[in-house]
Amino acid sequence: MRDLHTEEMTINMGPQHPSTHGVLRLRLRTDGEVVTGIEPVLGYLHRCFEKHSENLEYPGVIPFVDRCDYLAAMNNDHGYAMAIEKLLGIEIPERVEYLRIIFAELQRIASHLVAFGTFGLDVGAFTPFLYAFREREMILDLFEMTCGARLLYNYIWVGGLSHDIQPGFVEKTYNFLDHFEPKIQEYNSLLTNNKIFIERTADVGVLPAEVAINYGVTGPQLRASGVDWDLRRDEPYSIYDRFDWDVILGSEKVGVLGDCWNRYYVKILEMQESAKIIRQALDDLPVDGDVQEAIPRKIRPPKGSFYFRSENPRGELGYYIISDGGTKPFRVKMRSPALCNLSVIDEIGSGWLVADIVAILGSLDIVLGEIDR
Amino acid sequence: MSDLVATALGMIVYALIIFGFLALFALVAVYLERKISGHIQDRLGPMRVGWHGMLQTIADTLKLLFKEDIIPANADRLLFKMAPYVLFVGTYLVFAVLPFGPGLIGADLNIGAFYIVAVSSLVVIGMIMAGYSSNNKWSLYGGMRSAAQIVSYEIPVGLSLLIGVMMTSSLNLTRIVDAQIVGLGGMDGIFGWNFIQNPFAFLAFWVYVVAGTAEANRTPFDLPESESELVAGAFTEYSGMRWAFFFLAEYANMWVVSVLGAIVFLGGWHSPIPGEDVIPGMLWFLFKVFTIVFLQIWARWTFPRLRVDQLMVTCWKYLTPIAFANVIGVGLWILLF
Numbered sequence: 080m081r082d083l084h085t086e087e088m089t090i091n092m093g094p095q096h097p098s099t100h101g102v103l104r105l106r107l108r109t110d111g112e113v114v115t116g117i118e119p120v121l122g123y124l125h126r127c128f129e130k131h132s133e134n135l136e137y138p139g140v141i142p143f144v145d146r147c148d149y150l151a152a153m154n155n156d157h158g159y160a161m162a163i164e165k166l167l168g169i170e171i172p173e174r175v176e177y178l179r180i181i182f183a184e185l186q187r188i189a190s191h192l193v194a195f196g197t198f199g200l201d202v203g204a205f206t207p208f209l210y211a212f213r214e215r216e217m218i219l220d221l222f223e224m225t226c227g228a229r230l231l232y233n234y235i236w237v238g239g240l241s242h243d244i245q246p247g248f249v250e251k252t253y254n255f256l257d258h259f260e261p262k263i264q265e266y267n268s269l270l271t272n273n274k275i276f277i278e279r280t281a282d283v284g285v286l287p288a289e290v291a292i293n294y295g296v297t298g299p300q301l302r303a304s305g306v307d308w309d310l311r312r313d314e315p316y317s318i319y320d321r322f323d324w325d326v327i328l329g330s331e332k333v334g335v336l337g338d339c340w341n342r343y344y345v346k347i348l349e350m351q352e353s354a355k356i357i358r359q360a361l362d363d364l365p366v367d368g369d370v371q372e373a374i375p376r377k378i379r380p381p382k383g384s385f386y387f388r389s390e391n392p393r394g395e396l397g398y399y400i401i402s403d404g405g406t407k408p409f410r411v412k413m414r415s416p417a418l419c420n421l422s423v424i425d426e427i428g429s430g431w432l433v434a435d436i437v438a439i440l441g442s443l444d445i446v447l448g449e450i451d452r
Numbered sequence: 453m454s455d456l457v458a459t460a461l462g463m464i465v466y467a468l469i470i471f472g473f474l475a476l477f478a479l480v481a482v483y484l485e486r487k488i489s490g491h492i493q494d495r496l497g498p499m500r501v502g503w504h505g506m507l508q509t510i511a512d513t514l515k516l517l518f519k520e521d522i523i524p525a526n527a528d529r530l531l532f533k534m535a536p537y538v539l540f541v542g543t544y545l546v547f548a549v550l551p552f553g554p555g556l557i558g559a560d561l562n563i564g565a566f567y568i569v570a571v572s573s574l575v576v577i578g579m580i581m582a583g584y585s586s587n588n589k590w591s592l593y594g595g596m597r598s599a600a601q602i603v604s605y606e607i608p609v610g611l612s613l614l615i616g617v618m619m620t621s622s623l624n625l626t627r628i629v630d631a632q633i634v635g636l637g638g639m640d641g642i643f644g645w646n647f648i649q650n651p652f653a654f655l656a657f658w659v660y661v662v663a664g665t666a667e668a669n670r671t672p673f674d675l676p677e678s679e680s681e682l683v684a685g686a687f688t689e690y691s692g693m694r695w696a697f698f699f700l701a702e703y704a705n706m707w708v709v710s711v712l713g714a715i716v717f718l719g720g721w722h723s724p725i726p727g728e729d730v731i732p733g734m735l736w737f738l739f740k741v742f743t744i745v746f747l748q749i750w751a752r753w754t755f756p757r758l759r760v761d762q763l764m765v766t767c768w769k770y771l772t773p774i775a776f777a778n779v780i781g782v783g784l785w786i787l788l789f
Binding site (some may be wrong): 146203204210214269270273278432433434435 | 489492493494589590672674675717753755756757758759760761777
């Protein structure tokens, strides 16, 4: 029989696709069902955030920064506010610091819940998504109670917060934590230890530690490959060094280090650790103090450039700010963790089946708002 | 001559009744699916249209009837239009020999089980036509996967049904049901049912349930239409009534799988309580069929889906050898006991 002439097929995944988390377009080169090359095409959600920020005064950039990684808005605000505060040398009151930690960690749990739910959806399990969002609703209620918004808050300002917490907030948060911690066991029995889920994610899309470091992968994705690096512990900012919590690394319990299952499981355990931090912060929360007392009247940083990084739920979020001495920044560049995490997809995705690409993409936990800015 | 006309008319009427029943079952099954999935997911499901959403499926059907019929620009028009019908025919033909209760059967063929397994393979052609003619690479993937899946899983299904045939020495579905009146220890009721007559039959029942779920393209085997990867797989480009036909065929398939399971393994229309004959057989029959339907709906909303190669491995490396072992085991059992 003459040789069958087979060709690689170039197929487009996205930008509208149920599984690319946002408007991401992936050009896949496939040989049958096996993927031989992946090329992400970005820019579908580009909103010129960095250009806009050149025309706004420093506090005015905060709502824009919210909208970049819309699933972790509090952490975005936190990073930016801390960058400007370091620049100006502002001393933050204790109560503000504790409240910021509480909100940042609550947001971390909310973001990981979305990652967990949508990852289940990607591999075909419809129910964990709704369970995750049920818990996330409780967190969003806490946010709405405090600042009026559910997703994009403009809450953590340079030098303080926009609103103080309402009476009853502390009790509600304790109730949430008591409700949430047993739920993680439910998620484990439904998804984590499910044989089909393990078949789909263990040993799939293995990201070796050196490759991860070379590509600049950070966050839970890096820790799942075994690299022990968490900015909250290794370059402590705010008051993270006062709390007692563990950095979660990947393990070889099921599958290998750096596979999709590990990237998923690290997030589950990180939610538990965040709950621990929130409890400790609530226990030690100073009862009085004005949240707006340290907010400067006018923000006019000295000339120069400055880089500050913090630990976003997705990884290392960096702000590189160039100031020309005026009230508006000359340049605000955001180092997006999701962009660097996404860059590794060709490396770890080639050689797998189309269905695995969906799983790998889900495990990298990207948000297009942050990638395109 | 008028005899012939009468018979022909009778056949047409029966076919229309079956079609009406299928539409009714699809209505009920979709509503059940949405309510059950809702409650599993800690929400309510349809609540507004009718009392607790009972009229929701009717509203959806009306909507689908009025939808614009879109055919992709470079699609193969003839194949595109014929695909839903070919698929539906493959499932519909089975209903000629499917009983609905004691004595309620279209054609009591002596080769009933054999006919069913043979004819239900036609759906593969429909799937491939749908995937190919859509002029869409994702649909092509879905069609190919589906063809591989359906063809492969017919083997464990056929072998498991063979168990029932062996235990009855007949391919006739009515006789298979009637042979399950008396069983273990001379008792009737649930002890007569095929699936507990011997351990191999029990295993074969579960092999049948798993393989039947795969035949009906339901999660965890719903790769051909895996929503998160291929939008709707082979059916992506179909809209309105054409898509509704595929949907109807999927639920008809679910019904066929459940009915065969109830007939061959669960004693058809015989009551599980020994000696009881107050409750009509038809009700027991529906109860058993809907139990298997419920199992399929439950599984869909609980498990993630298998990847295409894992699906194939499950069929060829696990289910098929187990099914073969079952056939041999049941044969030996019948010989020795």
